[in-house]
Amino acid sequence: MNFETLLSRGLIRPAKASPVAGAGFPFGLGASGLHELAEAAYGDRAAMTGFLLAAMQPAARGAWLWVQQGAIGRDSGYVPEAALSASPARLRLTVRARNTREALWATEEAIVSGAASMVVAEVEDADFTATRRLALASGRYGVPVALLLPYSCSGPTAASARWRISPRPSAPNRYDPHAPGYPRWRAVLERCRTAPSVAGQAFDLEWNDETLSLGVARGLAAGPPAPHAAPGAPGPRRKAG
Amino acid sequence: MVAANAPARAAGIETGLRLADAKATLPYILSEEIDRAADLKALTALAMWMVRFSPLAAFDGEDGLMLETTGCDHLFGSEAAMAAELSRRLAQAGYTHQIAVAGTPGAAHALARGAGLGEHPILPSGEERGGLAHLPMAALRLSPETLTLLRRFGLTRIGQLYDIDRQALTRRFRSREAAHAVCLRLDQALGRRAEPFAPLRPAPEYAERLPCPEPLTSPEGVRDGLRQLTEKLCACLSSSGLGAQGFAFRAFHSDGGMASVSVNAARPVHAPEHLLRLFREKLDGIDPGFGIDLLLLEAARTAPMETGSHPLSGDLAGSDFDSVAIAALSDRISARLGEGAVTLTARQARHPPYKAERQMAYMAQVPDKAPQPLTGPRPVRMLARPEQVSVMAQVPDGPPLQFVWRRRLRRVVRADGPERIAPEWWTHLPQAAEEAGNLPRTRDYYRIEDNEGRRYWVFREGLYDDGRGALPDWFMQGLFA
Numbered sequence A: 001m002n003f004e005t006l007l008s009r010g011l012i013r014p015a016k017a018s019p020v021a022g023a024g025f026p027f028g029l030g031a032s033g034l035h036e037l038a039e040a041a042y043g044d045r046a047a048m049t050g051f052l053l054a055a056m057q058p059a060a061r062g063a064w065l066w067v068q069q070g071a072i073g074r075d076s077g078y079v080p081e082a083a084l085s086a087s088p089a090r091l092r093l094t095v096r097a098r099n100t101r102e103a104l105w106a107t108e109e110a111i112v113s114g115a116a117s118m119v120v121a122e123v124e125d126a127d128f129t130a131t132r133r134l135a136l137a138s139g140r141y142g143v144p145v146a147l148l149l150p151y152s153c154s155g156p157t158a159a160s161a162r163w164r165i166s167p168r169p170s171a172p173n174r175y176d177p178h179a180p181g182y183p184r185w186r187a188v189l190e191r192c193r194t195a196p197s198v199a200g201q202a203f204d205l206e207w208n209d210e211t212l213s214l215g216v217a218r219g220l221a222a223g224p225p226a227p228h229a230a231p232g233a234p235g236p237r238r239k240a241g
Numbered sequence B: 001m002v003a004a005n006a007p008a009r010a011a012g013i014e015t016g017l018r019l020a021d022a023k024a025t026l027p028y029i030l031s032e033e034i035d036r037a038a039d040l041k042a043l044t045a046l047a048m049w050m051v052r053f054s055p056l057a058a059f060d061g062e063d064g065l066m067l068e069t070t071g072c073d074h075l076f077g078s079e080a081a082m083a084a085e086l087s088r089r090l091a092q093a094g095y096t097h098q099i100a101v102a103g104t105p106g107a108a109h110a111l112a113r114g115a116g117l118g119e120h121p122i123l124p125s126g127e128e129r130g131g132l133a134h135l136p137m138a139a140l141r142l143s144p145e146t147l148t149l150l151r152r153f154g155l156t157r158i159g160q161l162y163d164i165d166r167q168a169l170t171r172r173f174r175s176r177e178a179a180h181a182v183c184l185r186l187d188q189a190l191g192r193r194a195e196p197f198a199p200l201r202p203a204p205e206y207a208e209r210l211p212c213p214e215p216l217t218s219p220e221g222v223r224d225g226l227r228q229l230t231e232k233l234c235a236c237l238s239s240s241g242l243g244a245q246g247f248a249f250r251a252f253h254s255d256g257g258m259a260s261v262s263v264n265a266a267r268p269v270h271a272p273e274h275l276l277r278l279f280r281e282k283l284d285g286i287d288p289g290f291g292i293d294l295l296l297l298e299a300a301r302t303a304p305m306e307t308g309s310h311p312l313s314g315d316l317a318g319s320d321f322d323s324v325a326i327a328a329l330s331d332r333i334s335a336r337l338g339e340g341a342v343t344l345t346a347r348q349a350r351h352p353p354y355k356a357e358r359q360m361a362y363m364a365q366v367p368d369k370a371p372q373p374l375t376g377p378r379p380v381r382m383l384a385r386p387e388q389v390s391v392m393a394q395v396p397d398g399p400p401l402q403f404v405w406r407r408r409l410r411r412v413v414r415a416d417g418p419e420r421i422a423p424e425w426w427t428h429l430p431q432a433a434e435e436a437g438n439l440p441r442t443r444d445y446y447r448i449e450d451n452e453g454r455r456y457w458v459f460r461e462g463l464y465d466d467g468r469g470a471l472p473d474w475f476m477q478g479l480f481a
Helices: A003-009 A046-054 A070-076 A100-113 A128-141 B008-009 B020-026 B035-054 B079-092 B103-113 B126-134 B144-153 B166-170 B175-190 B218-240 B272-280 B325-339 B433-438
Strands: A034-039 A062-068 A087-099 A118-122 A147-148 A163-170 A184-193 A202-208 A213-216 B057-060 B064-067 B206-216 B242-253 B257-267 B292-304 B342-347 B357-361 B381-394 B400-405 B408-421 B442-451 B454-461 B471-481
Touching: A034 A046, A034 A128, A046 A147, A046 A163, A046 A202, A046 B103, A046 B381, A046 B471, A062 A070, A062 A100, A062 B020, A070 A087, A070 B175, A070 B357, A070 B381, A087 A128, A087 B325, A087 B381, A100 A118, A100 A128, A100 B325, A128 A147, A147 B342, B035 B057, B035 B257, B035 B292, B035 B408, B057 B126, B064 B103, B103 B126, B126 B175, B126 B471, B144 B175, B166 B175, B206 B218, B218 B242, B218 B292, B242 B272, B257 B292, B257 B325, B357 B408, B400 B454, B408 B454
Parallel strands: A034 A147, A034 A163, A062 A087, A062 A118, A118 A147
Antiparallel strands: A087 B342, A163 A184, A184 A202, A202 A213, B057 B064, B206 B292, B242 B257, B242 B292, B342 B357, B381 B400, B381 B471, B400 B408, B408 B442, B442 B454, B454 B471
16 A cells, blocks of 8 residues: 555545645734734833734744844833743844834845844834835745834834734732733734734733743633632742842 | 254254243244143054054154064065155155164164164164164163263263173162163163064954055045955965954055044954955945055954855754854844944843843854743843832832832732842942941842733832841832733
């Protein structure tokens, strides 16, 4: 019995061909093309960063380039290496740019060089021309790009998708009802070229930082979360210091 | 009087004269306060410019420069031609100068001070004894007291020292050091004792030069010259199996100026295209002006090139990324955005969260991916420096209930903590008891969430009864996702 007969009788099945990129959540974020993430309001950058690191498909092993405009770094801080420990980045280089022009230039240079497997750019503004350039370069050289934008960004874009991220009250903590639990975010898919039908949908997501899985949040707490019945045994205590 | 120009010297005004005496001799003399700092600056600039004659230049006292010209004279034909060319250039730039070439620094120093204007004495190596005999003792780099004493002995010419018994000479000085200085300077001038040469800049390991018979006046010409130089230098480097990390391109203007740009590479390179690309961003810094007559390209920090073959497939690769391509990308970005624009975050085994990581310029280091010690939850964004928050309501030894950060009142809904991180006491040992107030304080970190769902990492600096200053303050350290 050779391979073909096995195949024809349905005894074996070829591994399913990879689905069309960008058809389902997260619509190609971190896998291909240019994706925009924007804050819903000032101060949501941490939630946006967390969403990016949690939601992106871990395809981009290798070297990451994190381009940051200086003003954003001073305002919202830097992303420490510890936050990337679960990501596929093997080497992360930070580029500090003085202004938007330099940041966009460095981003494009990184895409075109083909040396980086993923480029994240934090800029204060990116107009249609800039995003078009980045989207074309990203498509041609196959390097995924994530553009992290401030809340003020709302104009037209050439990116594959634009997400708008805001934090939500975190999940109830199993061990301590007074402590924050797993982080939750609301991610609104404002635009999406690969799946236009889902554009405008909102996703309420919960990130389990122990199993490293992103799921749809259940029973989203509207107000302060209801106290949960604590399990019999006290939870593992975290070591201080 | 520290210095006088030629007409003044002709009127009998010498250095060492008092200004009042000089004015008595020449009532209309112009004088100016000496500015040693400006002199030093000008001399340094001149020493840097000397690189067109020799890469090794050093200060010789406060008013002289010393060049190590071994192996450089053939570029000009001969030592005499080199001295003439140097003299012509200096005269063009308006410098009064005296030049001498000799086999030892001491002899050159003495000859140059004894030489008249316009003559360039050249003393072949080994003939110092005869060549220096007629020169005054002052040319021997001795202190004024020693010179006075020698003059009292009747010793005014260097040659008179040759046949004097050293022990007899030593006995006549009050201190042994002064006597030894005389012998040392004499021996150094005659080449009996070695004299260390301390150049201002280390010599480049590789350099290429391109003299232009017809001065270049267009940026295209400069670019073309740079291309030729780069190709020659890279061929030279690669034939030795080397690459370099630092490159400096210097353009000498025919009117005496010099412009210089440098680029750095994260790892040794010897690819001309890469170098040209790095220089392209910076060539605007070179203005051809009235013409450029010499181009110079230097390579520093050379190291053997790591040449390896590409792995057959990604699975066989030693790392997940192409470090050569990454280094090239980093070079290009640094060339345009400035040195240090590309940084690598390195972890450090230290407890304070702000010291757990360090930013360093990317120089093709391999990141350390060793497992890290377990800590509490760490935020996704860290503020470069903690920002003070004013806490409205607090309970001792507990998280804040309300606080103002960046002008907004935030109500804390949930909190987790504290994670107590003690300071590194071994870095701040108390010198005295009264300094206890300046010691670093223990920090209690809390993970808190406000009513809008934003999560923060705040800490209280200090405990309430630690005796290290006033009441504790609260700070914002980072932001959780």
